[in-house]
Amino acid sequence: MTETEFRLIPEVTPETEHFWRGGANGELVFLHCESCRNYIHPPSPVCPVCLSCELSPEPVSGRGTVATFTINHQPWNPSVPVPYVIALVEIDEQASLRLMTNIVGCDPEEVHVGMRVRVRFTQHDDVYLPLFEPDES
Amino acid sequence: MNDSIERSAVISGIGQSAIGRRLNRSDLDLTVEASLEAIGDAGLTRDDIDGIASYPGGGGALPPGFSGPGTPEVQDALRLKVGWHMGGLEGPAQLAPVINACLAVAAGLANHVLVYRTVTEATAQGSGRRGGMGLGAQDRRVRGIFQWMLPYHAYSAANWVALYAQRHMHEFGTTREQLGAIAINARRNAAGNPKAIFREPLTMEEYLNARMITTPFGLYDCDVPCDGSTAVIVSRAERAEGASPPLRVNAVGTAIRGRPTWDQWEDLTTMAMRDAAAQLWSRTELTPADVDVAELYDGFSWLTLAWLEALGFAAKGEGGPFVEGGKRIALDGELPLNTSGGQLSAGRLHGFGLLHEACVQLRGIGGDRQAGAPEVAVVAAGGGPIAGCLLLTR
Numbered sequence: 001m002t003e004t005e006f007r008l009i010p011e012v013t014p015e016t017e018h019f020w021r022g023g024a025n026g027e028l029v030f031l032h033c034e035s036c037r038n039y040i041h042p043p044s045p046v047c048p049v050c051l052s053c054e055l056s057p058e059p060v061s062g063r064g065t066v067a068t069f070t071i072n073h074q075p076w077n078p079s080v081p082v083p084y085v086i087a088l089v090e091i092d093e094q095a096s097l098r099l100m101t102n103i104v105g106c107d108p109e110e111v112h113v114g115m116r117v118r119v120r121f122t123q124h125d126d127v128y129l130p131l132f133e134p135d136e137s
Numbered sequence: 138m139n140d141s142i143e144r145s146a147v148i149s150g151i152g153q154s155a156i157g158r159r160l161n162r163s164d165l166d167l168t169v170e171a172s173l174e175a176i177g178d179a180g181l182t183r184d185d186i187d188g189i190a191s192y193p194g195g196g197g198a199l200p201p202g203f204s205g206p207g208t209p210e211v212q213d214a215l216r217l218k219v220g221w222h223m224g225g226l227e228g229p230a231q232l233a234p235v236i237n238a239c240l241a242v243a244a245g246l247a248n249h250v251l252v253y254r255t256v257t258e259a260t261a262q263g264s265g266r267r268g269g270m271g272l273g274a275q276d277r278r279v280r281g282i283f284q285w286m287l288p289y290h291a292y293s294a295a296n297w298v299a300l301y302a303q304r305h306m307h308e309f310g311t312t313r314e315q316l317g318a319i320a321i322n323a324r325r326n327a328a329g330n331p332k333a334i335f336r337e338p339l340t341m342e343e344y345l346n347a348r349m350i351t352t353p354f355g356l357y358d359c360d361v362p363c364d365g366s367t368a369v370i371v372s373r374a375e376r377a378e379g380a381s382p383p384l385r386v387n388a389v390g391t392a393i394r395g396r397p398t399w400d401q402w403e404d405l406t407t408m409a410m411r412d413a414a415a416q417l418w419s420r421t422e423l424t425p426a427d428v429d430v431a432e433l434y435d436g437f438s439w440l441t442l443a444w445l446e447a448l449g450f451a452a453k454g455e456g457g458p459f460v461e462g463g464k465r466i467a468l469d470g471e472l473p474l475n476t477s478g479g480q481l482s483a484g485r486l487h488g489f490g491l492l493h494e495a496c497v498q499l500r501g502i503g504g505d506r507q508a509g510a511p512e513v514a515v516v517a518a519g520g521g522p523i524a525g526c527l528l529l530t531r
Contacts, residue, residue: 008271010284041401042285068307068405070299073349076292077272086291086351088300088400100400102289113307129288 005079009127015043018057023121023128030097032058039097062119063135064091067098071108083108089117089132105133141420146239147383148529149249150179150370151496156332156484158259160364165206167366168255169214175368180379181249186370187220188247190234192254192487194224200270202261205254205366221246229391229413229525230434231488231518236389236525238371248376254489255366262362282398294436295359297399298520299351302439304405306353309454313353316438317344318463319474320357320481323435326468327478329506334361334484358438363484367493382531384499387513390417390526397522406454407443409524410434410517414447417515417526425449428528429511430498431472432491435479440520445474448515448526473498473508488518492527499531 012020019041022029031040035052039060046053069087085103103111104120117132152174154167176183193199195207208224211217221241229236231254238250271279271287279287291297305311321344327333339357347356377383390413395402402408418424425448433444442456450472451459460466466474477483477494484490495514497503517526 006277007290008277008279008287010288011278011280016284042282068300068304070296070303070354071349071352072290072296074293074295074351077290080290084290086289086296086300088405096403098401100286100289100291113304127288131289 006077007124009124009129012126019043020127022057022059023123023130026121027059028062028091028119028130029057029059031055039091039094041097041099060091060093060097064089064117064132066103066111066113066115066117068113069103069111071111085111087111087132099130102131103133104131110134141388142243143236143239143386143389143420145243145374146371146386147374147377148369148386148496149372149377149379149383150175150177150181151493152176152178152368153332153493154366156334156363156365156486158334158363159263160257161260162364164255164257164366165210165214167257167364168206168211168253168368171255171366171368172211172215172251172253175370176251178379178381179249179370179372179377181370183215183217185249186217186251188238188241188250189217189219189222190238190241190250190252191224192231192234193226200261202256202258205256211251211253217251219247221250229389229519230523232492232516232525232527235369235371235492235527236391239386239389242371242373248373250371251368252371253366253368254487256485256487257364258362258485259364285398285400293351294521295354296351298437298439299354301405301408301443302353302437305439305442308406309457311442311457313345314341315457315461316353316358316442317341318460318466319435319438319441320344322460322463322466323475323479323481323483326476326506327482329504330477330483333478333482334363335478335482354437354439357481360436360480360485361482363486365484365486365490367486367489369492369496381500384496385530387423387528387530388417388421390414390524392416393522393524399521402522407447408440408520409522410444410447410519410526413519413524413526414444414449414517417528418449421528423513423528428472428513428515430476430495430508430514431474432479432495432514433475433517434488434491434519435475435481436485436520438481441475441479443520444517448517468506468508473511476503476506476508491518492516495529499529
């Protein structure tokens with residue numbers, strides 16, 4: 001996916017590297033608790049469920065559901081064409097595992113709550129941003 | 138509950154600078170105007186002021202026009218001699234310095250605290266220095282909680298709140314016309330407020346046909362950037378000396394129990410106001426039925442709806458039907474709402490315009506916008522992961 005627009009991108013740290021660079025291997029990766037199997041996002045030094053500190057990166061399926069969305073029409077950033085869709089996507093593996101993202105690869109008007117989506121990545125320098133597109137499968 | 142510590146405090150004075158779109162006055166200049174009016178209104182002189190508090194305090198990395206002058210600047214400009222001072226972003230939203238001032242006077246750290254909030258966002262935006270979060274930054278890299286939002290071109294609170302509004306519509310059938318009732322009510326009330334930015338009537342047709350910002354929010358769902366300063370004096374109850382009756386702080390709402398970010402809050406139909414409101418009612422024997430006037434944060438129309446539900450004026454999911462048609466929330470309705478025009482029409486004074494208006498209403502000096510003779514007012518500020526509220530009584 002190529003882009004000419006200006007995008008702010010995250011500063012990659014040791015704590016977030018698995019998430020922001022997992023896309024280099026086509027994988028959406030979250031911290032995972034070795035003890036209670038809970039996924040954690042954003043990264044934290046402790047599992048909020050069982051307080052274990054034995055956490056390690058673990059890829060998920062990359063499939064999820066649109067929990068909510070907004071079609072942005074305001075040209076906040078003149079280099080980005082509008083409209084575009086901002087959404088919160090819930091990842092299949094865990095109800096509370098959620099991230100903000102863009103829904104791409106479809107007409108913005110087609111996006112709806114409950115829509116099935118799958119991840120695709122867009123690279124910017126050393127960062128692989130997880131975006132989501134309709135998942136027909 | 139009668140010994141809740143905030144009841145040691147009263148609001149003894151109020152003041153507000155000129156409000157406008159392009160005042161081209163410094164934030165300190167505006168703050169001094171509002172502060173001197175509030176000090177005088179409380180029957181005090183600057184020598185009586187022994188505390189100072191503000192949200193969010195000095196500029197730092199915040200967007201231009203957002204923060205206003207820091208407390209040291211105001212203390213120096215007025216040569217105040219204070220025993221207690223604070224400024225800061227973290228806490229129960231924009232009302233944090235008011236609540237902290239209540240605690241300070243209750244604890245004996247001060248007798249009379251000058252609390253202010255100043256914005257010069259209209260001037261900042263007019264000069265092209267402010268768009269959305271992070272835009273115009275020299276550094277393309279983002280850190281902290283914004284790294285989870287800004288890379289997706291989600292630059293504005295309009296986008297972040299819209300996600301919740303959309304989900305609320307999905308779950309409960311809330312409509313744009315219902316959100317429009319909040320915007321139209323605000324505009325109707327603004328007609329009676331000489332300082333309001335927009336005072337012309339707004340029709341439902343105009344509301345629905347306005348350009349879309351970020352669905353479901355059109356232009357009139359979003360508040361109006363402005364320049365202005367508001368100040369109040371929080372005094373120890375027995376020390377209040379002003380000509381107007383001091384307004385009692387009956388209860389404060391300060392809680393946050395959910396995940397404190399825009400993208401991770403668990404319930405996508407509520408925000409932190411849910412917890413702050415629950416805390417408020419846990420600290421008083423009053424109930425929502427006792428409230429005569431409500432001044433509820435309206436950075437975006439849906440936030441007001443969420444506050445109505447959080448505070449129990451409407452059941453969860455029933456905020457839309459509650460405001461529909463606008464009769465119930467009108468000046469002569471059962472719950473007059475945002476009587477000065479709120480932020481949607483009067484201007485985005487970041488909750489302090491609403492606080493000032495609650496005091497005006499309780500004093501009965503609202504003129505063309507006075508909503509009867511209210512004895513209990515609720516003030517709420519904040520959206521997303523920040524929220525704070527106050528119950529004020531005559």
